[in-house]
Amino acid sequence: MAKPAQEPVYAQINLLDKEFEQISRWVYLAAGIRLTDSKKALVSSRLSGRLRELQLISFQQYIDMITNAKHPLSATERQNAINLLTTNETFFFREIAHFDFIREVVLPLKSGRKMRCWSAASSTGEEAYSLAMTLAQHHNGAWEIVGTDINEEVVTKARSAIYPMLRADNIPKAQLHQFCLKGTGSKAGTFKIAKELRRNVSFRQANLQQLPPDLGQFDLVFLRNVMIYFDVASKERVIANVQRQMKPGSYLLIGHAESLNGIANQLTLIRPSIYLVA
Template identity: 50%
Template structure:
């Protein structure tokens, strides 16, 4: 009987420093010392799968220019993706009560879910827009650094427990309950999945081709950056908010001390000047 593959050795101080530098250079992510155990647990499976002796060998592999696929796999494993439908409901109320009534029904409303993770935020916005702008044009773009979560978002399949915050009427109108092998899951309706575009983006280096948006959701992501990267990401994203448009950040996030052409409407809602 074949023996169980030995577990990789612990992450050394030098290896931790190398991964900190690599993830910072690649995606601007600040990986504090407190995340050493997380890094070890999430990347160790790749060391075992590839037959590598230690974390230094894995770092050297994914740092190589030709190893883009494995490097993306490591980014997918190390980035935390936690979200749910209609998270921070006050932002959806603001969109419904303040933004939509003032927006022309002949112009195309463009909204960006800039850290969309597995898609719950983007589909929550889509449900609201389908309800309130069904006869008016709108577009939603969802982006993330992780290709893995974007693939999941495009599928639009979620455990039923993830739909607890979806209003029952919206769950009935916009989602299909799974049966058979999909028991305990639901599927976001095709009429919404076709309206949301999911694409990979690095917030520290956004593509110049990106068209500006009327509303940008940038929630619960800048907390993962150090101060210089946070300022750069906010400047990058704000550049693609139309004048008079809105930037929404997480309720626990602050833009204090960062010079941007934004007027605070509430502690987590800003309007571009």
């Protein structure tokens, strides 16, 4: 067979250092995420498929597209870039000690009262639904959970509440039987979160660096495994924003690998990774 006269020009697109710097600057301004030099290969591999889809021949063309507000695809492509550049790793009942704390300490104190909770970087929703299972089983009172994430794609997945069966491994058997419905037919190999939980859980796209004005006040906030992507200035902004959404007597739970050392806040550390708003 004759070889094509020309190889497709987009077969191998090199990400230049100055382009990587421009992308890093852009994602920092857009999301507060600090991409260190060690992330260059990752950025290149995550974005190069998108460049191919758009038939672009250089990263510079892509940068021009997302940074030039007048470009007709700019707004959509900015969101696509955020979707591609965020890391959304999560799983059910991650950091189980937090769920034990909620059951043993928080819920007895809030008994009889409505609990408004926020999963503030909810990714595909596992964190919010794990909390929903805990509240449905152990809270004596009404409850509501709002999940937010900057990545629109994961927000859509979270809303669907459908997960591959493999994701069920961390869900305790009792909750799995009570709150997860096994898919059949075209949905075989998946499960869906039961309606009795879904009706009290909602998801929306939101940037922690610049929160929407109508989020309301919360009794409990999960802000877990997202500050690891921020530098001190971004963290400070996010903690100030999050604190404004917290009621007196509410709890903030951060990831076990994260810390608020050196970050101005009015929070009282009551256990490792657990803070109380006085």
